[in-house]
Amino acid sequence: MNEHEKIFIDYLKRSDLKYTRPRQIILNIVFNNPSHFDVETLYDQIRRNNRDVSRATVYRTMPLLVKSGLIKQSLRCQAKDQYENVSDQDHHLHLVCNNCGKIIEINSSELENRLRSLAEVHKFKILDFSIGAQGLCRKCSNKRDKETKS
Amino acid sequence: MNEHEKIFIDYLKRSDLKYTRPRQIILNIVFNNPSHFDVETLYDQIRRNNRDVSRATVYRTMPLLVKSGLIKQSLRCQAKDQYENVSDQDHHLHLVCNNCGKIIEINSSELENRLRSLAEVHKFKILDFSIGAQGLCRKCSNKRDKETKS
DNA sequence: ATAAATATTGATAATGAGTCTCAATTTAGT
DNA sequence: ACTAAATTGAGACTCATTATCAATATTTAT
Numbered sequence: 152m153n154e155h156e157k158i159f160i161d162y163l164k165r166s167d168l169k170y171t172r173p174r175q176i177i178l179n180i181v182f183n184n185p186s187h188f189d190v191e192t193l194y195d196q197i198r199r200n201n202r203d204v205s206r207a208t209v210y211r212t213m214p215l216l217v218k219s220g221l222i223k224q225s226l227r228c229q230a231k232d233q234y235e236n237v238s239d240q241d242h243h244l245h246l247v248c249n250n251c252g253k254i255i256e257i258n259s260s261e262l263e264n265r266l267r268s269l270a271e272v273h274k275f276k277i278l279d280f281s282i283g284a285q286g287l288c289r290k291c292s293n294k295r296d297k298e299t300k301s
Numbered sequence: 302m303n304e305h306e307k308i309f310i311d312y313l314k315r316s317d318l319k320y321t322r323p324r325q326i327i328l329n330i331v332f333n334n335p336s337h338f339d340v341e342t343l344y345d346q347i348r349r350n351n352r353d354v355s356r357a358t359v360y361r362t363m364p365l366l367v368k369s370g371l372i373k374q375s376l377r378c379q380a381k382d383q384y385e386n387v388s389d390q391d392h393h394l395h396l397v398c399n400n401c402g403k404i405i406e407i408n409s410s411e412l413e414n415r416l417r418s419l420a421e422v423h424k425f426k427i428l429d430f431s432i433g434a435q436g437l438c439r440k441c442s443n444k445r446d447k448e449t450k451s
Numbered sequence: 452a453t454a455a456a457t458a459t460t461g462a463t464a465a466t467g468a469g470t471c472t473c474a475a476t477t478t479a480g481t
Numbered sequence: 482a483c484t485a486a487a488t489t490g491a492g493a494c495t496c497a498t499t500a501t502c503a504a505t506a507t508t509t510a511t
Contacts, residue, residue: 169458169507182386187404189381191497205461210498213384225385225395225431231339231468234363235375236332244416245375246425254337255423262419265412266394266434273405274439275396281375284420284430292426319478319487341468355490360469381497 155182155221162219173204177212178221187225244282250291305332305371312369323354327362328371337375394432400441 152160159178160170180196181188194209216222243263246255262282270277302310309328310320330346331338344359366372393413396405412432420427 167458171459171507173460184386186406187383187385189383189497191381203461207462207499208460211459213382217384221387222384223387223429225383231341232363233337233339233375234367234372235337236334237371237373244419246420246423246427248425249428255425256336257419257423259415259419262412262415265409265415266432269394269407269409269412270396270434270436273396273407274442275398275405275434276437276442277396277434278399278436279373280432280434282416282430282432284416284425284427286420286428287426289424292424317487321478321488323489339468353490357470357491358489361488 153182158221159216159219163215166215166218168215173208174212174215176202176204177209178216181216181222243280244284246284246286246288248288248291249285250287250294253288253291255288308371309366309369313365316368318365323358324362324365326352326354327359328366331366331372393430394434396434396436396438398438398441399435400437400444403438403441405438 155178156175159174162168163170163174176197177193180193180200180202184193184196190209190213194204194206197204197209213222217224244257244259246257248254263280266280266282267277305328306325309324312318313320313324326347327343330343330350330352334343334346340359340363344354344356347354347359363372367374394407394409396407398404413430416430416432417427
């Protein structure tokens with residue numbers, strides 16, 4: 152039993168969920184994989200290894216792995232495509248409130264410069280970028296504090 | 302005729318496209334909108350204003366507005382959900398090559414600290430973040446240079 | 452080890468965003 | 482106004498993801 156398995160089983164126990172064969176198979180393939188993957192690729196690999204897990208179960212297991220802290224959703228992704236007007240000032244930094252959806256836009260040339268110089272180290276030519284942070288805005292953060300206290 | 306209209310018409314002309322009524326309506330609503338929006342919201346607003354543009358046309362017009370430089374896609378979004386393993390070292394910064402799809406992951410605590418202090422100014426509590434940059438990796442960048450020369 | 456209670460699974464239908472098709476319409480240039 | 486070419490609208494379609502539900506597997510208590 153490896154570290155990942157321990158963590159996953161622990162999470163499942165805490166949540167009154169069961170460590171089943173399909174979940175075990177999925178966990179194993181996830182950690183035999185390049186770091187980045189999508190669900191379809193994962194499903195293909197499971198079948199190529201002659202394991203039998205339904206597509207539905209693979210999809211269902213993703214949120215469990217996320218909640219267990221073993222994987223996370225990568226490269227910010229929302230259900231719908233989002234657009235924004237391009238103003239004279241580009242706002243590359245977005246603070247998105249998980250609670251009320253409010254978006255605070257910030258422009259920081261300092262942050263941008265830092266980013267560009269980091270990319271330069273890898274000889275990577277940046278054409279566009281965006282920085283997305285999720286969390287709680289001031290209002291929602293306060294609200295949540297109150298609720299926790301009461 | 303306002304500035305946006307000029308830019309859009311200019312782009313359309315350059316591309317041998319026509320400035321039609323539906324495109325005019327869409328342009329207007331886009332710039333009467335909060336900065337961030339999705340297509341469905343846009344479509345609703347058009348209908349609420351008793352204008353008549355089909356959903357298909359609204360979808361079709363988005364890439365034109367993007368190419369004209371008036372709007373851009375916000376908050377990185379791919380067709381499929383992407384996941385990544387959470388390793389002991391979190392890699393919050395991704396350099397994604399537009400050409401070959403290669404992903405370079407970088408961890409910069411300095412960049413992270415800078416980001417956190419910027420959020421702090423807005424009393425925003427960051428729970429998670431990711432920095433995505435698109436561009437060309439070293440190889441593809443070189444390749445493209447050569448092709449341009451030849 | 453067995454049974455009862457409960458969670459999980461697989462197969463498939465359903466959903467929802469976004470794209471494609473194509474006949475009918477509109478546009479730009481003469 | 483006429484013609485050629487681009488655009489539109491309506492709805493069919495795709496593809497990722499989610500929901501449904503009967504059948505199955507797991508856990509816990511015995």
